[in-house]
Structures are given as structure tokens and as C-alpha cells.
Amino acid sequence: MVPEPRFLTACWRNxxxxxxxxxxxxxxxxxxxxCELDSWGDRTFVSVVGFQFLETRLLxxxxxxxxxxxxxxxxxxxxxxxxxxxxxxxxFVKELVPRRAIAFIARAVYGENYAALPMRHTVSRADDGxxxxxxxxxxxxxxxEGLFLGFSGLPxxxxxxxxxxxxxxxxxxYSRQRDHSTVEYQVEHPRWSVWSADASELSxxxxxxxxxxxxxxLSGLPRTxxxxxxxxxxxxxxxxxxxx
Numbered sequence: 001m002v003p004e005p006r007f008l009t010a011c012w013r014n015x016x017x018x019x020x021x022x023x024x025x026x027x028x029x030x031x032x033x034x035c036e037l038d039s040w041g042d043r044t045f046v047s048v049v050g051f052q053f054l055e056t057r058l059l060x061x062x063x064x065x066x067x068x069x070x071x072x073x074x075x076x077x078x079x080x081x082x083x084x085x086x087x088x089x090x091x092f093v094k095e096l097v098p099r100r101a102i103a104f105i106a107r108a109v110y111g112e113n114y115a116a117l118p119m120r121h122t123v124s125r126a127d128d129g130x131x132x133x134x135x136x137x138x139x140x141x142x143x144x145e146g147l148f149l150g151f152s153g154l155p156x157x158x159x160x161x162x163x164x165x166x167x168x169x170x171x172x173x174y175s176r177q178r179d180h181s182t183v184e185y186q187v188e189h190p191r192w193s194v195w196s197a198d199a200s201e202l203s204x205x206x207x208x209x210x211x212x213x214x215x216x217x218l219s220g221l222p223r224t225x226x227x228x229x230x231x232x233x234x235x236x237x238x239x240x241x242x243x244x
Contacts, residue, residue, distance in 0.1 A: 008057065022217040033180060034174075041047060045223070046214065047167060065207065089171070100116040149197040149200045157194075168194065171188065172187065187236075192231060
């Protein structure tokens with residue numbers, strides 16, 4: 001199969017990932033047509049992920065004032081069998097960015113649920129320049145909400161059968177459209193190294209941001225929290241699947 005043309009290239013850096021176990025029944029009605037929920041062992045996850053978009057280009061062009069920005073998303077994990085092999089992907093519940101034009105393009109091209117809000121981030125570093133804490137924040141309903149991860153030590157490459165590899169190594173995106181069809185797009189990047197978090201916090205009104213069905217899962221401590229270093233990435237043009 002010939003890959004779709006490149007739509008977006010960028011660098012994703014400093015990915016803060018908070019991963020929560022959730023009852024799969026909560027996600028079942030959201031799964032795009034042609035996909036099924038993916039799990040690690042017998043566990044189904046949602047993840048809150050904050051990261052930096054850097055050196056962003058659309059169709060090879062840098063858009064002034066839109067090349068570097070933050071994103072925070074809530075996502076879950078699915079898979080789709082093609083020619084006897086599984087394509088492991090993610091589905092986004094909601095994605096936050098600080099630029100309205102970015103949110104508009106993502107909604108128009110992929111049908112993703114993007115929202116534009118004021119955002120900021122902080123990377124705290126040790127004396128040798130090594131990052132030691134990440135904070136991503138967004139302003140909503142008159143106050144700042146956000147996520148925080150603190151970490152130490154050296155990054156490692158996750159074992160192929162680890163939870164960290166399961167979370168970071170989904171290379172497809174799926175989006176359910178208004179007519180209930182599915183758009184599929186490929187995301188390319190090398191394997192990432194990760195740090196395990198020593199401390200983590202999610203501070204937001206989950207019910208009004210993501211929906212009351214996510215309150216129970218996101219109100220406790222995450223099952224795992226870690227930081228991925230990130231890399232250059234390619235997002236290919238999406239295509240609508242012939243299923244509904």
C-alpha cells in the first residue's frame with residue numbers, strides 16, 4: 001500500500017503522559033466504525049498528554065506564528081485489522097491548543113474535537129540542563145487548569161511488551177465523523193525514550209472539560225505517569241474508510 005502524502009511535519013517534544021485505567025464500557029459507544037478497543041493485558045486506558053509542537057509545517061509550509069505551540073489531549077487506544085495485521089491507533093476525546101487557526105484546520109481536515117484556549121508550559125531543569133519537571137496549563141472558565149509531572153534519573157527505551165511501549169507506540173489516528181464514518185491517518189516517528197515520573201498531578205474540572213463519564217477514572221492517581229523525549233514526526237493525509 002502506497003502511503004498517503006505528508007500533511008503535517010513537526011517535532012513533538014517533552015511529552016507528559018498521565019495514564020488512567022478505565023471501564024471499557026465507558027468508551028464502547030465512542031469507538032470509530034471499523035475499530036475495536038485496544039488493551040494492554042486486561043487493562044483499558046485513557047491518557048492525558050501534554051507536549052510541545054515545534055517546527056510545524058503544513059504541506060511543507062511554515063505558517064507564521066503557528067510553528068510552535070502547546071497541545072494537551074485526552075485520548076484512548078484502538079486497533080483495526082488490515083490484511084491480517086493490526087494497526088494500533090489512538091482516538092482523541094478532546095484536544096486543546098492555543099491557536100484558533102490550528103483548531104479550525106484540525107476540525108476541518110480530520111474531524112477532530114479541537115478547542116482553542118490560552119495555554120502555557122514550564123520546563124524545569126537541573127543545573128546540567130537536564131529536564132526535571134513539566135507543567136502544561138490552559139485557562140478556562142476564568143482560571144488556570146493543568147497537569148504536572150516531576151521526574152529524575154536517566155531515560156530508558158521501553159521494553160516492547162511494556163505498558164510504556166503500549167502507550168507510546170500507536171502509529172495511527174482514527175476519528176469518528178459526524179456521519180459516523182471513520183477517517184484514518186498515519187503518524188510516523190521513531191521509538192521514544194521515557195522517564196518514569198516521581199510525582200504527577202491533574203488539576204481540572206473533568207466533568208465540564210471532558211464529560212461526567214470520565215470523572216471517576218481521572219479523579220484518582222494515574223496508574224502510570226511518564227515523560228517521553230519526543231522526536232520529529234510526520235502526520236499523513238487522512239482517508240475516509242468505506243465503512244459506517
